[in-house]
Amino acid sequence: MSAVLTAARRGVHQVAEQHILGADQLGNLIEAIARKGYQVVGPTLRDGAIVYYEIQSVKDLPQGWTDEQRPGNYRLKGRDDEAFFGYAVGPQSWKKYTHPAQVRLWSAERKDSTFRILNNEEKPETPRAFLGARACELAAIAVQDRVLLEDRYRDPIYDRHRRGAFIVAVQCTQAAATCFCVSMGTGPQVSGGFDLVLTELLDSKGHRFLVAAGTARGAEILCELKVIPATEEDHRDAAARVEAAARQQVRSIDTTGIQELLYENFEHPRWDNVAARCLTCANCTMVCPTCFCTSIEEVSDISGNHAERWRHWDSCFTQSFSYIHGGSVRTSAKARYRQWMTHKLASWIDQFGTSGCVGCGRCITWCPVGIDITEEVRAMREGEKCGNP
Amino acid sequence: MPVITEFDPMLPQPFLVREVSKETPDTFTLRLDPEDMTTGSAFQPGQFSMLWSFGVGELPISISGDPALHDCLVYTVRSVGQATHSLVNQKVGSSVGVRGPFGVGWPVETARGRDVIVIAGGIGLAPLRPVIYKVLQNRKDYGRLVIIYGGRSPRDLLYRKELAKWAHSPETQVLVTVDYGGLSWRGHVGVVPSLLKYSRLDSARSVAMVCGPEIMMRFVIRELEGQGLSRDDIYLSMERNMKCAVGFCGHCQYGPHFICKDGPVFRCEQVRPLLEKYEL
Amino acid sequence: METLERIIADHPFFAGLDGGFTNLMVSCASNVQFKAGTYIFKEGDAANSFFLIREGKVALELFPSQHKPIIVSTIGIGEILGWSWLFEPFQWKFNARAADNVRAIALDGKCLRTKCEENHDLGYEVLKRFARIIEQRLDATRLQLVDVYAVRR
Numbered sequence: 001m002s003a004v005l006t007a008a009r010r011g012v013h014q015v016a017e018q019h020i021l022g023a024d025q026l027g028n029l030i031e032a033i034a035r036k037g038y039q040v041v042g043p044t045l046r047d048g049a050i051v052y053y054e055i056q057s058v059k060d061l062p063q064g065w066t067d068e069q070r071p072g073n074y075r076l077k078g079r080d081d082e083a084f085f086g087y088a089v090g091p092q093s094w095k096k097y098t099h100p101a102q103v104r105l106w107s108a109e110r111k112d113s114t115f116r117i118l119n120n121e122e123k124p125e126t127p128r129a130f131l132g133a134r135a136c137e138l139a140a141i142a143v144q145d146r147v148l149l150e151d152r153y154r155d156p157i158y159d160r161h162r163r164g165a166f167i168v169a170v171q172c173t174q175a176a177a178t179c180f181c182v183s184m185g186t187g188p189q190v191s192g193g194f195d196l197v198l199t200e201l202l203d204s205k206g207h208r209f210l211v212a213a214g215t216a217r218g219a220e221i222l223c224e225l226k227v228i229p230a231t232e233e234d235h236r237d238a239a240a241r242v243e244a245a246a247r248q249q250v251r252s253i254d255t256t257g258i259q260e261l262l263y264e265n266f267e268h269p270r271w272d273n274v275a276a277r278c279l280t281c282a283n284c285t286m287v288c289p290t291c292f293c294t295s296i297e298e299v300s301d302i303s304g305n306h307a308e309r310w311r312h313w314d315s316c317f318t319q320s321f322s323y324i325h326g327g328s329v330r331t332s333a334k335a336r337y338r339q340w341m342t343h344k345l346a347s348w349i350d351q352f353g354t355s356g357c358v359g360c361g362r363c364i365t366w367c368p369v370g371i372d373i374t375e376e377v378r379a380m381r382e383g384e385k386c387g388n389p
Numbered sequence: 390m391p392v393i394t395e396f397d398p399m400l401p402q403p404f405l406v407r408e409v410s411k412e413t414p415d416t417f418t419l420r421l422d423p424e425d426m427t428t429g430s431a432f433q434p435g436q437f438s439m440l441w442s443f444g445v446g447e448l449p450i451s452i453s454g455d456p457a458l459h460d461c462l463v464y465t466v467r468s469v470g471q472a473t474h475s476l477v478n479q480k481v482g483s484s485v486g487v488r489g490p491f492g493v494g495w496p497v498e499t500a501r502g503r504d505v506i507v508i509a510g511g512i513g514l515a516p517l518r519p520v521i522y523k524v525l526q527n528r529k530d531y532g533r534l535v536i537i538y539g540g541r542s543p544r545d546l547l548y549r550k551e552l553a554k555w556a557h558s559p560e561t562q563v564l565v566t567v568d569y570g571g572l573s574w575r576g577h578v579g580v581v582p583s584l585l586k587y588s589r590l591d592s593a594r595s596v597a598m599v600c601g602p603e604i605m606m607r608f609v610i611r612e613l614e615g616q617g618l619s620r621d622d623i624y625l626s627m628e629r630n631m632k633c634a635v636g637f638c639g640h641c642q643y644g645p646h647f648i649c650k651d652g653p654v655f656r657c658e659q660v661r662p663l664l665e666k667y668e669l
Numbered sequence: 670m671e672t673l674e675r676i677i678a679d680h681p682f683f684a685g686l687d688g689g690f691t692n693l694m695v696s697c698a699s700n701v702q703f704k705a706g707t708y709i710f711k712e713g714d715a716a717n718s719f720f721l722i723r724e725g726k727v728a729l730e731l732f733p734s735q736h737k738p739i740i741v742s743t744i745g746i747g748e749i750l751g752w753s754w755l756f757e758p759f760q761w762k763f764n765a766r767a768a769d770n771v772r773a774i775a776l777d778g779k780c781l782r783t784k785c786e787e788n789h790d791l792g793y794e795v796l797k798r799f800a801r802i803i804e805q806r807l808d809a810t811r812l813q814l815v816d817v818y819a820v821r822r
């Protein structure tokens with residue numbers, strides 16, 4: 001743990017590059033980014049949760065709100081201060097934009113006895129700015145980059161939405177009870193992959209942000225804002241807040257030998273234990289920021305002369321996910337839960353060189369029966385036989 | 390030599406159905422010619438294409454034709470559901486969408502200079518036929534060719550005329566068996582693994598390529614290992630649900646492997662521990 | 670409560686074995702139980718024992734890649750389960766699942782293999798008995814395969 005804290009202190013950049021932005025200037029930051037042609041999206045309060053939506057001004061942010069998260073439980077509560085980012089992550093992740101839930105891949109028309117693919121030119125889209133990306137989310141974006149851009153083939157849809165996205169990272173100054181990014185090595189300190197990074201400071205010295213640019217275009221935005229250089233003390237205050245978030249985490253996964261643990265325990269009785277609880281509702285895969293599975297649907301009109309191919313999110317928890325002629329391979333809930341967890345924590349490493357899990361804790365919060373992936377790993381390690389959940 | 394354009398792996402290219410021939414009551418072989426002559430038809434034995442029937446659906450089908458022919462693609466399709474039914478009922482002159490070829494194929498290069506043992510069950514002979522073509526057309530580059538094939542009954546066997554022809558090729562042995570012989574069958578009756586003993590395998594010189602139902606493959610592998618073949622010299626073709634064929638949809642995962650890009654052909658050594666994991 | 674000696678001495682499978690060999694069997698035997706639904710052994714596992722079923726039914730299964738497993742045969746009360754312990758590579762080729770709650774006597778195949786190698790008379794007696802079981806099962810399997818219920822055209 002202390003090695004992590006030392007890293008947190010070293011975390012963001014040298015003092016010379018850091019600035020202080022008054023909290024009252026946050027709106028100007030949003031406007032400066034919008035002026036450059038970006039559609040700003042970020043956390044908003046809708047339907048009792050903090051979800052990503054268009055941000056026109058600071059008024060759209062859930063200022064003064066915080067979240068309480070537990071397995072199978074998510075509640076919003078008013079804060080006793082006016083922090084803009086005083087909460088952890090909500091049910092959505094940036095894959096909502098980079099890897100959209102429903103996409104039309106192409107359409108085709110029948111002509112005589114042959115067919116033609118239509119509408120295949122890439123439409124220019126308004127680039128987006130992601131406001132409030134946390135360290136675990138930046139790690140998740142990097143994980144999906146590896147899967148969808150850097151393997152044998154490149155996904156042009158992900159490429160289009162991801163490339164050019166302006167990223168304003170926010171360092172967490174508090175953790176939810178379901179967070180475990182420290183043990184996954186992905187946070188709470190932000191270490192790269194952003195255009196700008198903010199750390200919110202709210203104390204007797206005032207409400208302000210420590211801000212630094214990570215790219216030239218981030219620096220360009222900073223130039224348009226009223227900022228003053230940060231002091232050593234500002235830098236220490238920010239690092240202390242991030243450290244506090246790290247120390248607040250109560251959950252963890254011990255990833256030592258995790259591949260052997262899962263590969264060699266294919267028949268561990270713990271799988272039966274979790275299968276008895278798992279509803280195979282697929283919530284975990286929907287909220288997980290790295291899950292990327294999709295399915296293809298063919299749609300045609302009544303005449304049969306016009307067809308479209310659509311891609312939509314899919315989940316390995318569905319019965320039909322593993323269907324081959326005659327039946328599905330993974331029919332039991334046990335097999336499907338085991339597939340998800342083994343892929344996420346172990347096979348992913350063989351496939352892409354990193355874990356698929358970034359420790360954001362969403363799967364724990366949003367599981368209707370409160371299955372906790374960190375607890376499942378622990379139980380398996382301790383060789384529990386049919387233990388109580 | 391036609392120029393092969395860069396294909397977009399996401400877009401089906403229109404191919405014309407030139408010929409549909411019936412192999413068995415439920416299995417047909419389609420010959421497809423590219424409509425645009427600059428579209429390539431080169432493939433490695435063991436690779437597959439995604440075949441699209443307009444407005445119905447798309448499926449992975451192994452290429453079963455001659456890899457030396459670059460002007461057409463041949464597929465043997467078994468009608469088991471809506472999409473395959475649509476494919477086998479295509480009229481000559483209609484169009485089918487083709488994406489691909491995809492996947493890792495059979496080790497026809499590393500098998501040079503060695504005996505090639507092809508072991509197939511049912512429709513499994515289709516992805517292996519390109520290997521047979523390759524070996525017979527480059528006879529001096531390979532040692533013995535042994536073809537071991539089994540099906541449910543005589544009328545369910547694929548490529549019967551070719552099997553008879555292949556049996557007369559130099560240094561080639563063809564062994565065929567069925568589960569049910571019926572009244573006029575004079576050949577072996579029994580399971581594929583039991584034919585191996587007639588093949589006079591030289592385990593040190595042999596490379597085995599196996600394709601068929603998983604249960605059959607497990608028993609064949611045991612028999613091959615019993616005859617002294619190493620797991621590095623046994624190859625098998627695996628099958629799982631496939632939607633995209635380019636490693637993005639996640640459906641075809643088999644343990645840590647994506648069948649669409651790490652397979653469908655695997656060295657036995659790579660997948661041996663997975664074969665007996667059920668609901669993997 | 671019947672003792673192992675009694676059960677083994679009375680069982681038809683061991684009938685005709687001289688006293689010394691019967692004692693040997695007993696020394697390699699133990700009582701075992703399997704709850705319904707659990708696996709007695711699985712395809713690929715090392716085969717080092719065989720079982721005399723005393724209560725319940727065992728399903729011999731093969732697993733295709735999809736669906737549930739296919740039951741190829743069931744082994745009932747008084748029958749012997751398992752002969753792969755006798756032949757290289759001493760590996761089970763099928764799954765054996767307890768279809769009911771099963772009580773059985775397990776015999777240590779690994780130990781018996783060694784003893785059979787040392788004493789060929791014992792070996793012959795063991796192989797004679799297993800050959801009979803294998804013959805019976807093969808005949809039955811052929812009969813199953815013939816699909817007597819099919820409509821022949």
